[in-house]
Amino acid sequence: MLRGQICSNSELSFLMEAHDGLSAAIAERAGFKGLWASGLSIASSLGYRDANEASWTQLVDAVERIVDSNTLPVLVDGDSGFGNFNNARLLARKLRQRGAAGVAFQDSCFPKMNSFVGERHPLAEIDEFSGRLRAVKDSVGTDLVLVARTEALIADHSMDEAILRAHAFADAGADAILIHSRKSTADEVLSFASAWQNRLPLVIVPTTYYRTPVSVYHDARISTVIWANHSMRAAIVAMRRICDRIIAREGTASIESHIAPLEDIFELFRYDELARAEAKYLHPGDLRP
Structure with a gap:
């Protein structure tokens, strides 16, 4: 089912972030057809920073709870694969065993840092990261959708570099390309989409350019939009508000109607x-x- 969602250029699909069984169940009940097991959100829910502080086994365990709590296909944020080609293929095999439908790997060095923290994050060499992708594809075949995510624009590289990397990753066996940007408008990803010409389905994460109308993505023939961290961020606001009111009023009578x-x-x-x-x-x- 996930393959049809993110590997189609004919219909725009949406994946909702989940970081545990509860958030996954709520997303399914809301009507989403697929989930994004967010590295940032899972790390945050465990009390870690999104800098590979949580181990790959903790990620796999969290994904298992997400998968078991609902019937939706789950695309997993695999970061950079937690090491070299061997770590990446091991993670992919374990995710397949736990019921994930796909995994996205980014061309960052290990340990990675969250895309929105700091400047000019170092990128893996194209050949080395392509080797990671080939190893994953050889290990799991078509059992998992393999999304190659390039951080070239995040790292302030040129559009030509981003396109070059995407083509190399497609040649290495990726089923789809995720192009990431932290600009406040969608101009970068739309320029990429135009140059990419739909060689493979294109996935985007409009965390910072959220004001862009969805119709723009339809027109650009984007395949999949990931709402990447919104349940976790909403939970922080709600929990903070309730905790503040309980401590201030030394009771819960005034908040029962809000929970x-x-x-x-x-x-x-x-x-x-x-x-x-x-x-x-x-x-x-x-x-x-």
Whole structure:
């Protein structure tokens, strides 16, 4: 299903960020058709910085909880692969085993730093990163969608460099290209899309150029838009507001109308199914006429 979503130039798809089972379940209930297991959001939920402080095993465990909590295909933010070609292919195999539908690797050096922190992040050599991609493709084949993400524009390289890298990564076996930008407008990614000419499906992450109308992406024949960190950021605001009010008022009476009732949790995770299963398997005699 994910392959059809991000590997199609005919219809624009949207992936919603998830960082745990709860955020994944909420995204599915909202109507999204696919999820982005965000490296930033997963690291933040674990209390780490998005600088490869969380290990690849912690990422894999978080992805398993995301996958198990819903029925949507999950594209995983694999950072730079947590090392060289061998680390990248090992991570890809483990993600496949845990039920991920795809993985995105970026052409950054290990350890990476979040794209929006600092300046001129060092990039991997084109040949070396292409080797990572080939190793992943040889390891998992078509079982995982492989997205190659170039940080060339983030690192202040030229558009020509970004295009050069994308072509090399396509030759290495990528199924789609993710072009990243931290400009406040979509001009860079639209210029890239024009030059790229749809050789492979194109994925974008409009975190900073969020004012751009979605119709622009349709017209540019973008394949997939990732809303990359919005559930995590929304949760921070909501939790901060509630904590501040509870500490200030030394009670919860004033905030009950602003938080989800317990019944919402029970319904979201299908506690009713557990009750039916208990009746069927734990007390089967209760079902006899």
